[in-house]
Amino acid sequence: xxxxxxxxxxxxxxxxxxxxxxxxxxxxxxxxxxxxxxxxxxxxxxxxxxxxxxxxxxxxxxxxxxxxxxxxxxxxxxxxxxxxxxxxxxxxxxxxxxxxxxxxxxxxxxxxxxxxxxxxxxxxxxxxxxxxxxxxxxxxxxxxxxxxxxxxxxxxxxxxxxxxxx
Amino acid sequence: xxxxxxxxxxxxxxxxxxxxxxxxxxxxxxxxxxxxxxxxxxxxxxxxxxxxxxxxxxxxxxxxxxxxxxxxxxxxxxxxxxxxxxxxxxxxxxxxxxxxxxxxxxxxxxxxxxxxxxxxxxxxxxxxxxxxxxxxxxxxxxxxxxxxxxxxxxxxxxxxxxxxxxxxxxxxxxxxxxxxxxxxxxxxxxxxxxxxxxxxxxxxxxxxxxxxxxxxxxxxxxxxxxxxxxxxxxxxxxxxxxxxxxxxxxxxxxxxxxxxxxxxxxxxxxxxxxxxxxxx
Numbered sequence: 001x002x003x004x005x006x007x008x009x010x011x012x013x014x015x016x017x018x019x020x021x022x023x024x025x026x027x028x029x030x031x032x033x034x035x036x037x038x039x040x041x042x043x044x045x046x047x048x049x050x051x052x053x054x055x056x057x058x059x060x061x062x063x064x065x066x067x068x069x070x071x072x073x074x075x076x077x078x079x080x081x082x083x084x085x086x087x088x089x090x091x092x093x094x095x096x097x098x099x100x101x102x103x104x105x106x107x108x109x110x111x112x113x114x115x116x117x118x119x120x121x122x123x124x125x126x127x128x129x130x131x132x133x134x135x136x137x138x139x140x141x142x143x144x145x146x147x148x149x150x151x152x153x154x155x156x157x158x159x160x161x162x163x164x165x166x
Numbered sequence: 167x168x169x170x171x172x173x174x175x176x177x178x179x180x181x182x183x184x185x186x187x188x189x190x191x192x193x194x195x196x197x198x199x200x201x202x203x204x205x206x207x208x209x210x211x212x213x214x215x216x217x218x219x220x221x222x223x224x225x226x227x228x229x230x231x232x233x234x235x236x237x238x239x240x241x242x243x244x245x246x247x248x249x250x251x252x253x254x255x256x257x258x259x260x261x262x263x264x265x266x267x268x269x270x271x272x273x274x275x276x277x278x279x280x281x282x283x284x285x286x287x288x289x290x291x292x293x294x295x296x297x298x299x300x301x302x303x304x305x306x307x308x309x310x311x312x313x314x315x316x317x318x319x320x321x322x323x324x325x326x327x328x329x330x331x332x333x334x335x336x337x338x339x340x341x342x343x344x345x346x347x348x349x350x351x352x353x354x355x356x357x358x359x360x361x362x363x364x365x366x367x368x369x370x371x372x373x374x375x376x377x378x379x380x381x382x383x384x385x386x387x388x389x390x391x392x393x394x395x396x397x398x399x400x401x402x403x404x405x406x407x408x409x410x411x412x413x414x415x416x417x418x419x420x421x422x423x424x425x426x427x428x429x430x431x432x433x434x435x436x437x438x439x440x441x442x443x444x445x446x
Contacts, residue, residue: 014289017289018285018286018287018288018289018297019285019286022286022287022288022289022291023287028291028359028360028361029291030291032289034289061289064289065288065289065290065293066288066290066293066295066323066324066331066333067288067290067293072289072290110291110292113290113291113292113293114292117292117293117338117339117359120339121339122338122339122359123338123358124292124338124359125359128358128359128360129292129359132359132360133291133292133359133360137291
């Protein structure tokens with residue numbers, strides 16, 4: 001059930017990302033809805049099917065985005081791994097984990113995209129990329145992660161109902 | 167009583183009654199009728215007012231509910247009409263854009279154009295791509311140039327059945343052969359991650375000035391020639407360097423593209439077989 005739920009959630013997330021979120025820019029950066037969905041889903045303590053969601057997000061990213069070498073999709077897999085690690089380390093500090101995962105996730109995603117672009121021959125000035133794109137994107141992601149975490153948490157609670165101990 | 171007296175009595179009574187009626191009709195008894203009728207009217211008014219007040223007390227709630235219902239219906243109608251106004255304004259703006267594109271298409275009758283609406287942007291913020299709502303079902307192929315009535319937008323990079331991805335000229339992986347007018351100097355236009363475009367490989371002896379126009383040169387076969395791109399806004403020339411460079415203001419507003427034209431009858435050339443292999 002949780003795996004099947006990934007298709008409409010991530011599908012709708014991609015539609016919103018392409019048509020709406022990418023039109024809202026701060027300097028030249030924008031939020032990443034799929035990143036926020038993956039982080040929120042992974043951080044929920046009862047969620048089990050984390051990697052299935054990550055693989056689906058990766059496949060969709062490779063299909064939809066023009067990122068060279070599938071860099072955007074691959075970054076989602078790495079970010080999921082990092083988030084799983086943070087969940088195991090900071091399981092009592094939920095708010096801190098959310099923020100750290102978002103910051104690190106945005107950074108990893110942009111590193112992958114910059115490397116992909118560089119290997120394809122584009123000239124990417126790192127200082128411009130950091131100031132104009134990465135930092136504004138990080139700010140927007142931090143702004144949106146809390147409401148998205150609440151939303152995805154509710155979904156996860158519904159998908160994985162708490163077992164009552166007798 | 168004799169019949170004569172009875173008859174006389176009847177006649178007198180009738181005359182008196184008729185006389186009273188005539189006098190009353192003539193208004194001679196009005197002061198008497200006013201005195202009698204006025205209190206009756208006052209009493210009736212008093213009773214009627216109280217009755218209406220009691221009636222309003224019980225039917226007022228129903229009237230208030232009816233007024234609220236009517237108010238709600240009118241508010242809904244106003245909202246619906248406002249939505250219609252917004253839709254109509256959007257359609258009007260679209261008509262203006264399409265009209266401008268049509269005029270552009272009529273100005274270049276040699277090309278075949280297909281209009282497409284921009285429906286999204288690539289999720290990678292380091293790349294400048296847009297997604298349009300036309301695909302292979304409409305005859306679009308990879309490599310077709312995309313323009314607006316103002317100038318060059320980019321090129322089709324990937325296609326599926328009913329959508330395509332367009333690589334904008336502002337993308338950092340874009341390199342376009344251009345010509346600077348009026349000096350007819352050739353250069354290479356390239357994009358950047360911030361969406362700015364610039365010219366490179368301008369010969370040092372080339373004479374270029376601010377506000378010179380940049381058009382596609384057609385070299386390399388990637389784009390048709392003579393499509394407007396922009397104007398030079400800054401020139402960087404150093405004697406110690408091999409080439410000049412320049413910054414360009416694109417003529418198309420890439421932050422506000424809504425409808426584009428795909429040039430359907432242009433086939434990009436693949437000149438890689440003509441490029442000689444590198445010598446070992």
